[in-house]
Amino acid sequence: QLYGFIRKNGDFVLKCYRQKQYKPDHKGLSFGKVSDKVESEVKPKWGLIERLPNAVKHPRPLVELSGKNINAREMENAPEAYPDFLNEEPTTSLIRSPVMTGKTKALRIILNSLAKEGSRLPCFVWVSYRKTLSSETKAKVNILQNAGLRVCNYQEVEGDLAICNWDVIIVQAESIHRLSLFGGRSYVVILDEVNAIMRQMNSGVHARESENAMRDLLKSAVHVLAMDAFANESTLNFLRQYRGEDIRVFDNKYQPHKGKSVKILYDPDKGSEAIRKGLKLLQEGKRVAFSVTSCKKARAIAVQASKLLKPDGSHVLSRVYFGQMDGKQRQEDFADINATWSGLDCVVYTSTVEAGISFEISNHFDSVIGISNINTGVHAEAFAQMFYRVRDCSHHTISLYNSKKTGIFKEPNRDLIRAELSALRPGDLPTAIKGHREWDKIADCYIIDSSPAVETYIEVEYQKRLSAKYFPEILCSLIASTGATLELISAEDTEKVKRNVISHTIKNTEKKIKGDDAESIANAPDITPDEAEILKQNPIRSFTDNITLQRHYLWKIYASGDIGGKNDIRDWGMNNDDWIKLCDKDFVEIYNNPEPLQYFRKLVYFRRQGSNATNSIENLEVKEEMQWEDSYDSMDPSSVDLHKFYSVKQWKAVHNLVQSIGFRDIDDMNILSGDDVTKVFKQSQEKI
Numbered sequence: 259q260l261y262g263f264i265r266k267n268g269d270f271v272l273k274c275y276r277q278k279q280y281k282p283d284h285k286g287l288s289f290g291k292v293s294d295k296v297e298s299e300v301k302p303k304w305g306l307i308e309r310l311p312n313a314v315k316h317p318r319p320l321v322e323l324s325g326k327n328i329n330a331r332e333m334e335n336a337p338e339a340y341p342d343f344l345n346e347e348p349t350t351s352l353i354r355s356p357v358m359t360g361k362t363k364a365l366r367i368i369l370n371s372l373a374k375e376g377s378r379l380p381c382f383v384w385v386s387y388r389k390t391l392s393s394e395t396k397a398k399v400n401i402l403q404n405a406g407l408r409v410c411n412y413q414e415v416e417g418d419l420a421i422c423n424w425d426v427i428i429v430q431a432e433s434i435h436r437l438s439l440f441g442g443r444s445y446v447v448i449l450d451e452v453n454a455i456m457r458q459m460n461s462g463v464h465a466r467e468s469e470n471a472m473r474d475l476l477k478s479a480v481h482v483l484a485m486d487a488f489a490n491e492s493t494l495n496f497l498r499q500y501r502g503e504d505i506r507v508f509d510n511k512y513q514p515h516k517g518k519s520v521k522i523l524y525d526p527d528k529g530s531e532a533i534r535k536g537l538k539l540l541q542e543g544k545r546v547a548f549s550v551t552s553c554k555k556a557r558a559i560a561v562q563a564s565k566l567l568k569p570d571g572s573h574v575l576s577r578v579y580f581g582q583m584d585g586k587q588r589q590e591d592f593a594d595i596n597a598t599w600s601g602l603d604c605v606v607y608t609s610t611v612e613a614g615i616s617f618e619i620s621n622h623f624d625s626v627i628g629i630s631n632i633n634t635g636v637h638a639e640a641f642a643q644m645f646y647r648v649r650d651c652s653h654h655t656i657s658l659y660n661s662k663k664t665g666i667f668k669e670p671n672r673d674l675i676r677a678e679l680s681a682l683r684p685g686d687l688p689t690a691i692k693g694h695r696e697w698d699k700i701a702d703c704y705i706i707d708s709s710p711a712v713e714t715y716i717e718v719e720y721q722k723r724l725s726a727k728y729f730p731e732i733l734c735s736l737i738a739s740t741g742a743t744l745e746l747i748s749a750e751d752t753e754k755v756k757r758n759v760i761s762h763t764i765k766n767t768e769k770k771i772k773g774d775d776a777e778s779i780a781n782a783p784d785i786t787p788d789e790a791e792i793l794k795q796n797p798i799r800s801f802t803d804n805i806t807l808q809r810h811y812l813w814k815i816y817a818s819g820d821i822g823g824k825n826d827i828r829d830w831g832m833n834n835d836d837w838i839k840l841c842d843k844d845f846v847e848i849y850n851n852p853e854p855l856q857y858f859r860k861l862v863y864f865r866r867q868g869s870n871a872t873n874s875i876e877n878l879e880v881k882e883e884m885q886w887e888d889s890y891d892s893m894d895p896s897s898v899d900l901h902k903f904y905s906v907k908q909w910k911a912v913h914n915l916v917q918s919i920g921f922r923d924i925d926d927m928n929i930l931s932g933d934d935v936t937k938v939f940k941q942s943q944e945k946i
Contacts, residue, residue: 349506383446456496549629782802
């Protein structure tokens with residue numbers, strides 16, 4: 259085979275080699291420069307320090323939505339945006355209105371006015387995307403009970419939630435399957451913060467159940483009202499998938515923060531300058547709210563804040579909100595957030611406080627400080643929602659940093675996402691779209707259907723990739739859409755020493771928190787799967803309960819007896835003494851991380867294929883040959899080579915690797931010394 263290459267410098271190289279035996283080090287015949295069009299291109303730097311000035315000076319406006327534009331300071335002054343809930347003609351409405359414009363407040367006023375309608379009143383299914391939002395919504399809607407409405411929070415009722423028994427049902431997106439839609443009563447669906455609901459629907463182990471339940475819920479609803487401060491084309495596409503093309507769109511152009519400014523700080527030292535400024539304000543007797551995307555950093559800030567003294571000699575009162583915190587404390591606080599936070603000097607919160615929680619006492623906090631790594635897993639929209647949980651404050655600062663020197667992004671392209679999903683092996687398909695792909699004999703490949711589940715997943719993944727690649731640009735656009743003026747500031751050079759001290763202190767505190775958590779997990783009691791399931795369903799479980807659950811999940815992955823599958827007669831279970839000995843602090847710190855957990859889950863799949871490693875590989879070969887048998891008829895033989903036995907070859911390589919080191923197979927329980935392993939590695943390096 260003869261191949262020609264044009265290098266970046268314009269040189270042309272001709273190489274000849276046998277079919278399928280090409281290697282990069284093959285020598286070729288060089289003809290020198292043959293083209294002036296191919297120049298060595300120096301890629302422009304695209305670091306955060308280069309991106310922020312442009313994002314601050316030229317924030318892009320939000321994508322225009324085709325619909326009616328309104329300008330309402332309070333949405334209660336725009337009742338036309340809300341459907342006529344007593345009308346039996348089905349409608350679908352989308353309201354995009356900025357934070358602080360009272361979208362849910364206006365809805366409560368409408369519900370209160372409809373309370374006297376009695377039997378004519380449809381049931382209102384108010385869907386939120388997480389438990390914290392449900393608790394806050396319940397607290398706000400409780401006043402409707404005084405008007406005679408029967409209000410139900412899904413966390414307070416066991417079993418089915420029948421629409422014939424309640425006037426208002428507040429339910430989390432993941433619990434929609436509990437709704438009983440029978441009984442002949444019509445119902446209305448409220449999707450509060452619909453973008454966040456979309457993201458939650460497509461994550462987690464219950465993604466398929468959530469999507470199926472949402473499809474059934476939206477299909478038969480008389481009216482669907484979706485609300486979001488940052489609704490976009492993906493939001494509209496989601497509604498079209500389930501409700502058709504006829505969607506009423508109301509876009510509120512009011513800017514609640516016009517005349518105010520938000521300072522954007524580039525801080526290469528992971529937010530140390532912003533933390534220093536916040537702690538200094540607390541020492542001066544000021545009150546500060548920190549919005550942080552990193553859980554450990556949030557907890558570290560709260561620890562340091564609680565050690566500070568105010569000018570009157572009293573300690574700073576602080577509280578931190580994060581995913582694993584005490585559930586009872588969180589529920590009590592969110593029941594009346596104004597009363598709780600008005601008694602605190604410092605509040606630090608993560609994405610647990612994203613939407614629905616709003617502190618509305620004016621000028622209680624002197625400063626709101628947002629801190630985020632641009633490589634965070636938190637969506638840019640979610641961070642903007644977090645940042646504005648304190649409704650009225652005179653000073654706002656956002657500190658951005660980039661903790662990774664390099665970042666590889668998946669391109670935000672819908673067609674590319676669909677192609678990637680088509681190319682995935684069955685076991686790697688996202689939970690949300692399993693069952694929505696089939697083999698096309700004519701095209702000789704897997705084809706993804708165009709069901710609402712698939713289209714919604716693609717929209718969510720598209721927005722996720724947009725946020726990951728353009729986090730600072732999107733964030734600045736969202737902040738600017740509220741009318742706020744963006745101002746780029748830099749760290750104060752005169753405070754470098756203090757900043758370094760803060761940086762060192764926060765890092766050490768984070769390290770100590772991680773170590774303490776690992777030690778707590780190592781010392782937590784072991785529980786049965788049934789006990790874990792009961793604990794998981796408890797909405798007010800304590801921090802200690804969450805630690806116990808984490809230990810149980812580690813046991814389930816690394817030591818439980820059911821990892822071999824139902825038909826596996828082998829005893830995979832580790833005895834209790836060995837598990838206790840294994841699960842120490844060092845083990846937890848290393849193995850309670852996403853990467854090792856991911857690979858051990860794959861090992862579970864491998865073990866379920868046979869009675870031993872060799873048998874598992876043989877069974878995988880049979881399964882995969884059946885799976886790809888249609889590709890024998892392909893016009894392109896390379897597709898066979900590309901796909902067939904790909905997974906099997908990986909497992910063979912792993913099997914050979916562990917044998918090369920000195921183990922019998924993957925599940926050999928022998929322990930080899932480090933010296934033995936190093937020696938064998940050196941001897942077998944070429945083979946490996």
